[in-house]
Structures are given as structure tokens and as C-alpha cells.
Amino acid sequence: MTTNKSVLAWIEEMKNLLNPDKVVWIDGSEEQLEALRKEACETGEMIKLNEEKLPGCYLHRTRENDVARVEDRTFICCRDEKDAGPTNNWKNPQEAYQMLFDIARGSYKGRTMYVIPYSMGPVGSPLAKIGYEVTDSIYVVLNMSIMTRVGTAVEEVLGDSEDWIKGLHAMCDVDPEKRYICHFPEDNYIISVNSAYGGNVLLGKKCFALRIASYLGKCEDWMAEHMLILGIENPQGEIKYVTAAFPSACGKTNLAMLIPPESYRNKGYKVWCVGDDIAWMRKGPDGRLWAINPENGFFGVAPGTNEKSNPNALASTKKGTIFTNVALNLDDNTVWWEGLDKNPPEHAIDWKGNPWNGKESTEKGAHPNSRFTAPAKNCPCISSEFNSTSGVPVSAIIFGGRRATTTPLVYQSRDWNNGVFVGSIMASETTAAATGAVGVLRHDPMAMKPFCGYHMGDYFGHWIEMGKILGDKAPKIFNVNWFRLDEDGKFMWPGFGDNFRVLEWIIKRCEGKADAVETPIGYLPRPEDINLEGLDMDMETLKKILTVDNEKWTAETKEIEEYYKIFGDKLPAELRAELEGLKERLAK
Ligand code: OXD
Ligand code: MN
Numbered sequence: 296m297t298t299n300k301s302v303l304a305w306i307e308e309m310k311n312l313l314n315p316d317k318v319v320w321i322d323g324s325e326e327q328l329e330a331l332r333k334e335a336c337e338t339g340e341m342i343k344l345n346e347e348k349l350p351g352c353y354l355h356r357t358r359e360n361d362v363a364r365v366e367d368r369t370f371i372c373c374r375d376e377k378d379a380g381p382t383n384n385w386k387n388p389q390e391a392y393q394m395l396f397d398i399a400r401g402s403y404k405g406r407t408m409y410v411i412p413y414s415m416g417p418v419g420s421p422l423a424k425i426g427y428e429v430t431d432s433i434y435v436v437l438n439m440s441i442m443t444r445v446g447t448a449v450e451e452v453l454g455d456s457e458d459w460i461k462g463l464h465a466m467c468d469v470d471p472e473k474r475y476i477c478h479f480p481e482d483n484y485i486i487s488v489n490s491a492y493g494g495n496v497l498l499g500k501k502c503f504a505l506r507i508a509s510y511l512g513k514c515e516d517w518m519a520e521h522m523l524i525l526g527i528e529n530p531q532g533e534i535k536y537v538t539a540a541f542p543s544a545c546g547k548t549n550l551a552m553l554i555p556p557e558s559y560r561n562k563g564y565k566v567w568c569v570g571d572d573i574a575w576m577r578k579g580p581d582g583r584l585w586a587i588n589p590e591n592g593f594f595g596v597a598p599g600t601n602e603k604s605n606p607n608a609l610a611s612t613k614k615g616t617i618f619t620n621v622a623l624n625l626d627d628n629t630v631w632w633e634g635l636d637k638n639p640p641e642h643a644i645d646w647k648g649n650p651w652n653g654k655e656s657t658e659k660g661a662h663p664n665s666r667f668t669a670p671a672k673n674c675p676c677i678s679s680e681f682n683s684t685s686g687v688p689v690s691a692i693i694f695g696g697r698r699a700t701t702t703p704l705v706y707q708s709r710d711w712n713n714g715v716f717v718g719s720i721m722a723s724e725t726t727a728a729a730t731g732a733v734g735v736l737r738h739d740p741m742a743m744k745p746f747c748g749y750h751m752g753d754y755f756g757h758w759i760e761m762g763k764i765l766g767d768k769a770p771k772i773f774n775v776n777w778f779r780l781d782e783d784g785k786f787m788w789p790g791f792g793d794n795f796r797v798l799e800w801i802i803k804r805c806e807g808k809a810d811a812v813e814t815p816i817g818y819l820p821r822p823e824d825i826n827l828e829g830l831d832m833d834m835e836t837l838k839k840i841l842t843v844d845n846e847k848w849t850a851e852t853k854e855i856e857e858y859y860k861i862f863g864d865k866l867p868a869e870l871r872a873e874l875e876g877l878k879e880r881l882a883k
Contacts, residue, residue: 323446380750622660696723714772752865
């Protein structure tokens with residue numbers, strides 16, 4: 296336990312507010328965590344899985360009404376409503392504190408208050424930051440212990456500093472009507488009440504590492520982004536790093552752990568995963584942009600994860616993992632989800648806790664947003680730099696989305712500002728990671744719409760600023776789309792491991808070793824610039840997904856023009872100029 300006065304004062308405040316029977320400080324020791332796992336199994340909060348097949352693994356089920364992030368109940372509580380911007384919900388901070396404290400008051404009665412000191416980023420890294428979360432959920436403690444670095448070592452690094460983030464989580468009655476996920480960027484404060492679903496309650500992740508951190512990044516000249524980080528090793532042993540932003544559930548975890556096609560593997564190419572969801576990036580001493588993954592585990596979507604789509608993620612879940620809302624196979628006390636294999640269990644319990652026969656039932660066994668919380672160190676392709684306190688240098692930034700039409704397989708932006716424009720016009724068909732309709736096209740600039748802790752127009756401005764700070768050392772910016780469909784609704788690009796072929800072109804472009812053609816939207820590879828060795832794909836299809844359709848793009852610019860209106864005068868002039876430039880080039 297710490298002697299830090301600011302921490303102790305806040306914990307005292309929390310004790311008085313929440314009225315717990317007991318306070319337990321999480322020290323990060325295996326003994327303490329093991330005792331908590333046991334306790335959670337005794338109360339039914341978690342189920343211990345087959346120790347031989349899945350050592351140290353557990354299953355947890357949330358309430359049926361508490362299975363995803365709740366964007367409509369997520370608020371940015373800054374003093375001036377204008378600073379939250381058009382893409383965030385806003386509440387007045389004083390009113391929000393009052394409302395949330397009223398909801399949480401006394402709610403730990405009869406319960407334990409767990410105090411979790413945690414570091415986002417390797418403990419002691421100059422790029423890392425520290426938070427405290429109080430919670431009345433053992434599930435949260437155990438998940439935070441996988442997703443972040445927790446315990447006494449973190450408190451030692453913090454010392455007497457007041458530079459830390461407060462996080463209050465109270466399960467209360469898990470009442471969806473009183474569920475709020477609130478952020479106070481000006482106070483470094485997060486409050487989450489009436490939920491027990493990961494994305495809403497593991498406060499280090501989206502709440503701190505993106506919403507609060509994006510605001511800190513703007514104030515302190517760095518970037519907190521919804522991006523994976525991966526390293527690509529060539530046969531000479533040189534590793535180049537890229538970061539990539541995709542909206543939720545667009546295959547970010549798959550790309551982060553990709554296995555190159557056999558022909559590349561035989562030559563000695565490898566991919567190393569540094570992170571699958573969040574990147575914190577800062578200008579390094581050498582002037583380049585350096586990135587760390589602030590997390591320590593993967594909170595991945597289970598359905599669709601299998602031996603073919605992502606063997607590395609699957610391997611990561613084989614020990615020390617907490618599964619949430621997947622099906623329980625009663626025959627051998629293991630787990631199952633849709634898309635794991637073609638052999639669903641007959642004797643099972645579905646994610647709602649009901650008996651389930653996977654061979655006969657038309658209901659799903661696992662919730663579409665069911666998750667695994669797996670330690671990053673389990674991942675067979677985890678980067679040797681994963682724990683590096685200085686991070687990794689970024690050669691390229693990749694944006695992408697799920698677009699059935701219009702957006703080609705890959706293109707390179709003309710320069711940094713044009714790249715910021717490309718990120719700002721990102722749009723994607725929605726998935727199950729958040730509540731709401733699935734399959735609807737929505738704008739999701741830089742995949743940050745649900746995660747930017749301040750005005751998105753100012754956020755674009757911050758990106759433009761970072762370009763000036765980095766100058767000619769700035770990473771090159773690209774856009775990819777793995778999801779083009781043909782007339783029959785079939786994917787035109789194989790995706791998964793074959794995405795490596797596109798990464799190869801991207802790296803070669805960064806090294807000045809690959810050709811491209813200039814088009815109105817940016818630089819595209821010629822079909823022959825993408826290596827199809829060992830892939831059964833015809834040139835005609837590749838040509839189609841490497842073509843810029845002027846008509847569709849002209850329609851797109853009209854759409855962008857409409858969309859940009861929501862930013863009003865906060866839209867940087869540079870982005871307006873980029874849009875005008877694109878319109879002119881398309882008209883030629
Ligand atoms: C996630 C998300 O959980 O983006 O990573 O929804
Ligand atoms: Mn995410």
C-alpha cells in the first residue's frame with residue numbers, strides 16, 4: 296500500500312462515499328489473485344474450466360442487458376459543452392459528479408472495495424501512465440490484472456506524484472437505465488456505474504487509454520490511438536513497424552497476429568505483434584514517431600476466432616484466460632463459440648446460462664460480442680519489444696474500414712495532411728462490438744469516433760500539428776479495405792494471412808522500393824506490384840479492387856462534404872483544402 300497523499304485522500308473519499316465492508320489493495324501477487332479466483336468460483340461469479348485443456352482459465356457470464364459498450368450512455372464531462380464536440384455526448388461536470396455519486400453512494404455496502412493500482416504501458420516507461428481503479432467486482436480485478444500491469448511495483452514508480460488517473464467503478468444494480476460511463480478529462484477522472492461488461496468497466500482500456508489519454512496527448516504533444524502495432528521482419532532480420540486503425544471488430548486482432556503466407560514464411564518473413572487495440576505514440580529522441588502498447592493483454596472478440604482466422608489469438612487463450620459470454624461445453628468443461636470449429640457441443644450451456652444443444656439449436660451459443668481476456672505473453676508471435684520502455688519506431692500508419700464498395704484494397708496518401716484527411720473520412724459498416732444496428736455505414740474518423748475524449752475537429756487539428764512536429768520523419772499514411780464484395784456478395788480479397796501481401800507493398804513504399812500509380816485519391820499499386828505467388832486469385836479481380844471509380848468517389852466527396860458540416864469552424868482549413876483538392880482531381 297502506498298503513502299502517496301493524493302491517492303490516500305481519494306481512497307478515503309471513496310470509502311466514505313461507497314461504504315464498503317472491507318478494503319483490499321491489489322498488490323499484483325499471484326497468491327492474492329489466486330485467492331480471488333477461488334472466491335469468484337465459490338460465489339458463482341466465475342466457473343473454473345478444464346485444468347488440463349485450459350489451465351488457469353475461467354468463464355464468466357454478464358447480465359443479458361450488459362454485453363457491449365454503451366455509446367449512448369458514454370459521456371465526456373468537460374466544462375464547456377463545445378469542447379466535447381459533435382461526436383460525443385456531453386454532461387456538465389458538476390451535475391454529472393452529483394448524479395454519479397448519488398447513484399454510487401453506499402453501493403459497496405456488504406461488499407469489498409478493491410483498489411487496483413495499474414500502469415498503462417511498461418512499468419516505469421517514460422511513455423506510460425498510472426491509474427487507480429476502485430471496483431466492487433472481482434471479475435474486474437482479475438481482468439485488469441491481465442489487461443494492465445498492476446500492483447506494488449506501479450505504486451513504487453508513482454511515488455508521491457499527483458500525476459495519476461482516478462477511476463471509480465460501481466456495479467450497483469447493473470441497471471441499464473442508470474448505466475453511465477463518464478469521463479472528466481479536465482480532472483483525470485473516470486466514473487462507470489451499473490455495468491459489469493469489460494469495455495465499460497476495465498477503466499484502463501477505452502476510458503483511460505483512449506478517451507482520457509487522447510485529451511492528454513493533445514495537451515502534451517503525443518497521440519493515443521485506436522491502433523494495433525505490428526512488426527514485419529524481412530529475411531535479412533530487419534524489422535519495420537506499422538500501426539493500424541480499424542473500427543471495432545474489423546479484424547484488428549487478426550491483422551495484429553497475422554501469419555504470412557507459406558511462400559513468404561519459407562523465405563524467412565515474420566510478423567511480430569506489439570499490440571492489437573491501442574497505441575500511444577510520441578516523437579522520440581531521433582525525431583521519429585515511437586509507439587508503445589499501453590495494455591498487457593488482449594480483450595478479443597471470440598466468435599470467428601479459429602485455427603485458420605487467427606491461430607495466434609487462439610493459442611493466446613489456452614492458459615490464464617478469462618472467457619466472457621461464450622458457451623460452456625459440459626462434456627469436457629471447455630468453451631465454444633460460433634466459428635471456433637464445425638463441431639458445436641451437444642451438451643452445453645449457452646452464454647445466457649441456459650441448456651444448449653449446439654447441433655440442434657437455432658440460437659447462438661456465444662454472444663456475438665463474447666470475449667477472451669488473454670495475457671499478451673501467451674501470444675506465440677509477441678514481439679521481443681513488447682515490454683520495451685522506449686517502444687518501437689513507426690514507419691507507416693494504416694487506416695481501414697469495412698467497405699463493400701468504393702474503397703480500393705490499398706492506397707497511399709499523398710502526404711501527411713492528405714493522410715489525416717484519409718483518416719478523417721473513414722467510414723465502416725457497423726458490427727456487434729457496440730449496441731445498436733449492425734451493417735449500417737457510419738463515419739468513424741481514425742476509428743476514434745467512440746473513443747475521442749474531446750472535440751473531433753480539434754483532434755483533426757492535433758493530427759495536423761503532429762505532422763508539423765514530426766516533419767519529414769513522419770510515418771507514411773495508407774488506407775486499406777479487405778472487405779470489398781462482388782455482385783454475389785462474396786469477398787473479393789482473401790484477407791487474413793494474405794493481407795501480408797499488402798503490408799509488403801506498404802513497407803516497400805516506405806523504403807522507396809515499390810512502384811505506384813497516382814490517382815485522384817492517392818497512390819495505388821499496379822496489380823503486378825502486389826505479389827500473388829501461391830495465391831489462387833485472378834488478375835481481373837485484383838484489378839477491380841485496385842481501381843478508383845470516379846463516379847463513386849465523386850458521390851463520396853458529396854457525402855464527406857455533408858459529414859464535415861458537423862465540425863463547423865473546428866474543421867481544420869487543411870482538411871477543407873484536401874477535400875477541395877480531391878474534388879478537383881476527380882473532376883479532371
Ligand atoms: C474493443 C472495441 O473492444 O473496439 O476493442 O470495441
Ligand atoms: Mn477496440
